[in-house]
Amino acid sequence: MTMLWSAHKIKYILQCPRKFFYKSVMRPRAKEVIPAHFARGNFLHQWMKKMYNKDGTLKYKSADSYANSVKGPWKQIIEQGEIQGQKINWRDESQPYVIRDQIMKTLRKVYELYSNQLPPLIIEERFKSEFEFGNEIFNLTGQVDEIRVDNGFAIRDHKTKERAPRKEVLDYDLQFTFYPLIIASLIKSNSFDSLSSKIPKILKGNLKSALEKTKNMNVIEIASDISLEYHLMSKGEIVNVSKRTPEHFYELFDTISYAKELNEKYRRENKWPVNRFSCNECTYIERCYEDSQNNKLEEITKQSEIFSKPCMPVKIINKNKTERIKFPKAKKKKLEQSVLNLD
Numbered sequence: 288m289t290m291l292w293s294a295h296k297i298k299y300i301l302q303c304p305r306k307f308f309y310k311s312v313m314r315p316r317a318k319e320v321i322p323a324h325f326a327r328g329n330f331l332h333q334w335m336k337k338m339y340n341k342d343g344t345l346k347y348k349s350a351d352s353y354a355n356s357v358k359g360p361w362k363q364i365i366e367q368g369e370i371q372g373q374k375i376n377w378r379d380e381s382q383p384y385v386i387r388d389q390i391m392k393t394l395r396k397v398y399e400l401y402s403n404q405l406p407p408l409i410i411e412e413r414f415k416s417e418f419e420f421g422n423e424i425f426n427l428t429g430q431v432d433e434i435r436v437d438n439g440f441a442i443r444d445h446k447t448k449e450r451a452p453r454k455e456v457l458d459y460d461l462q463f464t465f466y467p468l469i470i471a472s473l474i475k476s477n478s479f480d481s482l483s484s485k486i487p488k489i490l491k492g493n494l495k496s497a498l499e500k501t502k503n504m505n506v507i508e509i510a511s512d513i514s515l516e517y518h519l520m521s522k523g524e525i526v527n528v529s530k531r532t533p534e535h536f537y538e539l540f541d542t543i544s545y546a547k548e549l550n551e552k553y554r555r556e557n558k559w560p561v562n563r564f565s566c567n568e569c570t571y572i573e574r575c576y577e578d579s580q581n582n583k584l585e586e587i588t589k590q591s592e593i594f595s596k597p598c599m600p601v602k603i604i605n606k607n608k609t610e611r612i613k614f615p616k617a618k619k620k621k622l623e624q625s626v627l628n629l630d
């Protein structure tokens with residue numbers, strides 16, 4: 288079975304297979320309930336798309352008018368109690384308004400930053416790409432927040448946290464490895480050439496020279512040359528993230544391969560074990576709780592499943608990270624050979 292892998296799917300199956308089951312296997316999907324700060328993040332991402340006119344000029348005249356534009360739509364979300372089909376779990380009655388004020392404050396910061404920059408080339412777009420690597424086919428997909436061509440290609444990821452993670456965490460962040468690979472494959476397959484007629488005039492020269500630079504590069508070289516930016520929206524700051532190296536991509540393929548194996552194994556055995564380490568951030572916690580209450584799940588710390596038989600503990604990927612990054616020389620050589628075949 289061909290699975291379209293995203294950074295989220297990989298994270299889910301490694302963190303908690305049950306979460307992966309609810310999201311990617313069970314149909315119709317289990318209802319998600321999201322904490323208010325997730326709703327804030329979703330909304331801010333949607334609102335980034337509304338900042339520009341088609342010609343790349345800013346749609347709003349000031350930071351205040353951009354921030355004020357959210358009032359009506361946010362009121363609707365409060366009334367509906369959900370965003371993009373996901374129910375919001377408000378902590379108390381005042382929280383929707385506290386979050387609205389946070390959103391407005393953030394958008395003022397964002398506007399101040401963006402009004403001094405070139406517009407993005409692409410905002411909030413989903414991409415798909417297929418790779419052949421080491422005799423395996425990988426179908427990858429990802430929604431990229433922004434692609435920029437200020438000075439060569441750059442990927443910018445919008446984050447709504449108060450602080451950026453440590454450099455060591457960002458250096459191995461899965462999304463920042465995933466996206467450049469997908470974008471590089473699209474550049475290599477000339478998908479970006481057709482953009483010229485659709486993008487604002489002001490970006491045409493930059494796009495042309497960015498594409499020119501990639502002409503004699505293979506996919507991995509292009510991906511390794513893409514700049515990466517963590518946009519700390521609440522502060523209106525850009526944190527530069529280290530560019531990826533070929534090793535990052537070897538590790539990614541290796542990790543996806545492992546995720547594929549797990550997926551096949553769980554499907555074959557019809558077992559989706561729980562792993563309670565990441566329940567705090569899980570949007571399926573209500574559904575999972577119900578299943579537990581109905582005796583479909585076992586005790587919290589034990590590995591269990593909602594079907595008939597118990598199963599083995601789940602491997603947590605972070606614990607094995609160093610093991611998975613380093614390749615024995617022979618294997619690495621083989622992988623490098625495979626990378627060359629990506630052209």
Ligand code: SF4
Nearest residue numbers: 303306561566569575
């Ligand atoms: S609540 Fe915890 S155990 Fe249940 S699906 Fe979510 S992460 Fe897994």
